[in-house]
Amino acid sequence: MPSAQPPRAVFAMDPVHLPLLFPPPLMDRLRQVAEIDTALVVRDLTDPAAAPALARAEVLITGWGCPRLDASALVAAPELRTVLHAAGSVRSLIGDALWDGGITVSSAVTGNALPVAEYTLAMILLAGKDALAHRERFRTTHAHPTPAETAATGNLGRRVGVIGASRVGRRLLELLRPFDFAVSLYDPYVDAAEAAALGAEPLPLEELLRRSDIVSLHAPDIPETHRMLDRTRLALIRDGGVLINTSRGALVDTRALTDELVTGRLSAVLDVTDPEPLPAGSPLYTLPNVFLTPHIAGSLGNELARLGRVVAEELERMAAGLPLAHEVLHADLARVA
Template identity: 70%
Template sequence: MPTSQLPRVLFVMNPVHLPELFPPRQMARLQNLARVDPALVVRDFADSEAVRAMAEAEILITGWGCPHIGADVLAAAPRLRAVLHAAGSVRGLLDDAVWERGIAVSSAVQANALPVAEYTLAAILFAGKDVFGLRERFRAEHVYPAPGDHGPIGNLGRSVGIIGASRVGRRVLELLRPFDLSVMLYDPYVDDAEAAELGAVRLPLDELIHASDILSLHAPDIPETHRMLDRERLALIPDGGVLINTSRGALVDPAALTDELVSGRISAVLDVTEPEPLPADSPLYRLSNVFLTPHIAGSLGNELERLGRTVVDELERLSAGHEPAHSVSQADLVKSA
């Protein structure tokens, strides 16, 4: 296709992310598919250069740092026909007017789910072996316990409860298949047959919590899930149980969780919290039964290229006259993050 016929594409994001999302091999692919200027990365739609570029833009490639795209922005972009998001959720980024105008929307949320699921798998297996607790014991005692001196630990038949058959939740279920674990699932949109196909037994939420040695959260942050693990439900976690949260801190009552962890009754692996980050005086930084990480489960470092590659793949599909493979509809946002 002659260069003059290639679609005009505009980057809209924090430019610091551009080299990691689109390293040379992905940028070369992108420039073969579109007229795009890597030196022009919009952060403010009101900027005069952005206004000129938006008037010609047919496709926006958005990412972290993209300002809200509302009706006023769309009015300045009469040729716009697609928004390809090189990150996870588009919730809060796009106005209803985007879908009302028939603009195609795609997200790299599926690609971003992969490292989150990998982090979760590692956390589940480490929790089953009590790696975090035994590390603290080794630090304190400097001795190797006898094989029978570890207590009731191990990953043979360990009960794992997954809350939410989201993209991450489904990938976690897939990754758990090779292991000798007893896997359970709660998701109001999944029936018994689908849960079985995913490799899990479907249970009501309270029953699942009570039956789980390890409980992993993968539900979206929507009004229906706000504080879904309140004080009463946290109390259902068995003594010695482990809570893993790579979803959103808002799903858990923070005061109740802190009380449970301070008591030492349960442990937790927390990549997300509320608030985020926690205040400097939070006891969760100091507790030996809490493994706290700074929201790193999602794509980092060279994993960001996977997000950019997904966007270039989508642009390739659009150029061939196909629908995006990772299309996002307005209805999807009702039950997804």
């Protein structure tokens, strides 16, 4: 049943993100279903100026720059019952006290999955055309490539190995369907029937690495995946293969990958690294077979409004007495980002 009174909500994030997350049409939607001071954005839960609003808040709308929500959050906001996160992972945001207290949590991670999947698809298509090598060759020769130089180029039948059927991984598999790729998937939580429904051939990790022309990482950053692509596994990728990482840098042994890339045996598209950013002297900044970007695959600029829209929809569901569509369960954090 709809609540008799609109839920009382407070923004908690770095205020610099607010206008892009919630442009005027979305801010109007929030005001229509919730009691919220759109001029108040909390960064410090102990701020006396925010105390009256927090004391009444039933909902925190959080984002990048929000302080960690632990037991002190329940002291500042004793009426709190829901956190709507206008970003991706809540792993480092929500403390045990909130989970233990039965606070419901929702994340806009599904909204952030699309631009990451789009970026990855673009890089897969460019990698299949061997765009990095052709660009470098064109800079020096100023001539179109010869048939011999393009003999191994093309996306027809190229095998793409996707590691992780995360939200991003699933969106990528969806985007890959119209293309003439052979797609493989490694995910220990996905059986053969589900992989087939996703449009992929399930393979063990080592076999996927051996057989793929392009390997794309979409696993969560959890202890079990730390440096899952170590020196031994990187060596399994076939000569001329391409590694794409838009997940987290910690999934790859950076030193081992650098050694492979310096030899020219592999190429890489890296939107994330470990550490991030890399030291100034890293060869990954200048290697011709490396396309390195500063963590831009996720939502940026006008894409942030998609995250705000997810939150607005969740708040509307709350006001209507409906369950959250994107609830994060504490038990799931052991295997998701």
